[in-house]
Amino acid sequence: MPKHYTGREEEASGLAEHLRAHGSLVLLGEGGMGKSSLAADVASRLVLGGEAPGGVKWVDLREAFSGADVETRFFAARWLTAEYVTLDTFICTFQKEDDNAPYVSWRYRGPQQGPRGPQQAGPGGSSPSPPPPPLAALWVVDNAEDALGEAEAAEALRELVGEILAYDPATRLLLTSRTSLQLPSPSPLLTERPVGAISPAAAAQLVQAGAKDVGEAEARRVAEVCQCVPLVLCLVAEALAAGRIKAQDLPKLLVATPSPSSSTVPNSNDASAPRVRLVLAALQLGYQQAFAQLSVFPSSFDEEAAAAVLHLRISAARGLLADLSQYSVVTCEERQRYSLHPLVREQAALLGTELCAASRPQVAAEGHFIAHMLRKLRGWADMYASPKDPQSALQAAREHEADVGKMMELLATGGSSLGASESIQLAVASDVTKCLTDDRVPALLDALEWLQQQRPAWEALLERLTSKGREEEAAGLAEHLRARGSLVLLAGGGVGKSCLAADVGWRLVRSGEVPGGALWVDLREAFSSADVEARFCATLGLSVEEGNGPCILAAVLVLAAGAQQAGPGGSSSSPPPLAALVVVDNAEDALGEAEAAAAMKGLVGKVLAYAPYARLLLTSRTSLHLPSPSPLLTERPVGATSPAAAAQLVQAGAGDVGEAKARSVAEACQCVPLVLCLVAEALVAGRMTVQDLPKLLAATPSPSSATVPNSDDASGTRVRLVLAGLKRQHQQAAALLSVFPYVLV
Structure with a gap:
């Protein structure tokens, strides 16, 4: 809850009593009214009172724009994986975590089974107005308006809510939304309750808590001008304390803005939006650019993510976040995570678009966000592939499901970042391709049930960003790798060797022709044998201590599906069937230094001799010049496009x-x-x-x-x-x- 949360004590108490005695609730109100804070207050009262033995789970539906998004957010809150993808098989069942604490476990049942619930065999709550069973657990579903604004997501959410009300009335729902849920079959166990502004007295106290020098009379005037809307009050109080706005200026500045009403809930433009935007516009331009960039995050974020999007050192990002937190623009949550209120986020994005049309900070922020999330994906994939703690990787990925969804949305739609800067395009295309040509990332996404949902977006991006004018060339190179052996793509800088190699690798992965997997090794500035071995080790999942030629070769042998063959292979010009692919990019740096060149040539020679079913695809500006040329390695020049x-x-x-x-x-x-x-x-x-x-x-x-x-x-x-x-x-x-x-x- 915000540090100055106040004025909702009686309301929170009444809502908690409703959940105990009457059933689930939807809190309806405009942005900035404090619905999420009120829900948090109600939930904490139930938990601290020992009245929710099954605990409380929090589901944030910010930017959940599809049915899959809605499902995944619910599953992530309970750390479960969907076994099926259709909502008609969804139910809740009670299980025992220990002897005293029942909890709600979200599961799927087979389509042939009948309905079942924790209390009875059939649906509950079917009589005219039956009292619900005692409260056992609480699910807070926050920011439901994003899902309700998209037909598919709205249908998924309504169906989930309907199932819970029918089959598990002991589990209470507490939803917050700017728009009505509008269930197809209204339930007496779900009540919509409007949330309006706080009282004038509480609003004046809130102003004084944020601006200590403001007197009581002046605080009442500020509260009246701000229509007692909590978010606006917090922002204005901080602006008053910092001297960016004066109390006497507020009436004329805000006179044209409409008055919010607690009885109506607009579907789009909140009445508080102009006030929020006015206060944000009073900040320094640097702060405006910063929160415009941070608006790319769909949910909460940490300092590392903020630093990546803002393109700052973590220490600098930490200081900037502290300033924005002081101004009530961002909220500091637990574990040093931060978030923007949805209304602040919307207005920050709009303000950034208008003020920074030339520099386009949000465009760069989108590109940096995509690159950051792709790096996180590859890191989780490495963790998942490790036998030490694969479950931690799944948990970390699920915690960032909203971020992954946002990244996929940008990739699928070709967001502004992908059309604005070709340098960002090339970086993103390279990272995406490395994710897809490295089988560890698809394995992670498959375990998370995300692969089928996200693969089309990646394919569409690669279709746009790679192999422009090289379709026939890429197809020919893929055929060479299948039928004749390994390749070196030779060309000067800028001709597109890496993108061409990425396209060739992706064609083979997509067609299922590399059962042993595909890996990407980047040798940029690998100027020593230790550098070369370390790059291969990092890609193959070996420790640095294992970084020598024999261990790397053994790893490649294991990678390849035909590794059971013993002794040298490929003695003729006809190689065995393709089983695995290793892309070695930017080999020219290693080839320019004698020690590094010897290490790389030795590795390449051993793979060609002992693991010809593992194809190599190298890119370089200079020839490899193997000591003993192999018929299984061909150098192919790459020229300009048509x-x-x-x-x-x-x-x-x-x-x-x-x-x-x-x-x-x-x-x-x-x-x-x-x-x-x-x-x-x-x-x-x-x-x-x-x-x-x-x-x-x-x-x-x-x-x-x-x-x-x-x-x-x-x-x-x-x-x-x-x-x-x-x-x-x-x-x-x-x-x-x-x-x-x-x-x-």
Whole structure:
């Protein structure tokens, strides 16, 4: 509950008594009225009074926009996994956790079984107005309006609520919502109760608690102007204390805003919204940008997640969160987690969109949020694959179900972040592909019953972001891996080797042709043999102490489905069937240092000799030059995309560029994907014009798909030209960030 929660004592007591004696409740009210705080107060009264022996579970439905979202939030609250996906098989049953504490266990039953409940065989509460059985457990369902705003999610929620009311009336529901539940068959065991503003006296006390220097008379005036709405009162009190707003200014500033009514619950724009927005707009621009970025979170978040989205050090993010918490913009919850009130979140997002149209902080925040969640997914997948504590990985993932759902929504819809910055696009595409070409992530999602729901979104993203103009090439490379053996993709920088390797790997994974799994090893700045071994170990799940050639080879043998074969294989030019895939990206850094090159070549040679059923797919700017060339490893040059595909890429990044202009840009950029993406962004931002490109790029050499330079890529001059078009401070920032050898968090 908020630190200044007050004015609801009698109301909370009456609601608790209703739950004891009459059944479940829906608290209806506009945003900012304090429904969630009131529900928390009621729940704590029942728990502390020993009147909920089965305990209390809290289900937050913020951004639960589908039936699957609603189901998963309920399951996550009880740490159960859905065995079926249809709601018609859903019931609640009582079980015993110990001798004294019954608790509600959410389960599925087979479709052929009849209904069953904890009290009786048939549905309960069917008589005209029967008293419900004694209260046994409480489920608080918060922010139900998001689910009720989408047809599929609303149907799922109503069906769940109906099942609980019919089959388990001893379990009370306490829902909070801005909109009515509107059950198809109203139940006498569920009552909707409006929640309005607090009393003027309590509102004045709340103002004085937040702004100590405000006198009693002035506090009453502030309460009257703010219509006694708790959230607005807290925000205004903090603004008064900080001197951002003066009490005498409030009436004229808020005179045009409508008065909220406790008897009506609007479906969209809350009457308190203009007041909340006004107070947020009084904050410094830096704070406005920060809470606009934080509005990407669908539910609570921790300091690490905030730092990732804000692109700050954790210590800096911690300080910023402390300031925003002091201003009542964010709420600090247990275990150093934070959240934005739904109404604050909505207004923060709108304010950020209007004030920051040029810098688009929310766009970058979405990209950083996706990247952060993909890294978390891979971390949980590693935990789940470890025999030590796989259940902890499932629990951690379920705790972040809302975040994963938000990430999938952004990936599926191609949110603004995926259309704004090609650098974010490429980073996200790479991370998504690494997730899908590493079989540990799908295994985790499958255990969580999320795989089938989320796979289409990932496929759609990869369809947009990878292999633009390379469909035939990717299909040919996949066929080579199936029939002829391993590959090295050779090309200069910017040609799209990594994206092409990702597409090839995903094609094989999607078609089920790698039963032993697929892994991704990134050798960026792996300049020693220890670096090379450590990168392979991290991907294969080995400890650093095991990081030597024989152990890594053994792990690859286990990875491959045909590992039972003994002795060298692949003595002929016809390899055994493909069983596993290891993608080794950015091999040129290791090949540039003698020690690292020897380690990598030794590993590659052993895999080719002893595990030819585990295919290697390497990307590099330089040739591998194995001491003993193998017929099972082919080097394949990768060139620029086709002119037609290049023109499409330009138009995808700069939508207002016509087809003819897009072709001229593609020709000037020599159809190199990275250069095309950078130039398209520069065209959108107005840093370049189409007419300038031919003369600016005339002096740069033309890249060739047949030659692979060892040092200066032919695209380097073009990339540098586009970077030079950025503002000076952005150039300086890019130069500073270039110190990072690997993924920047």
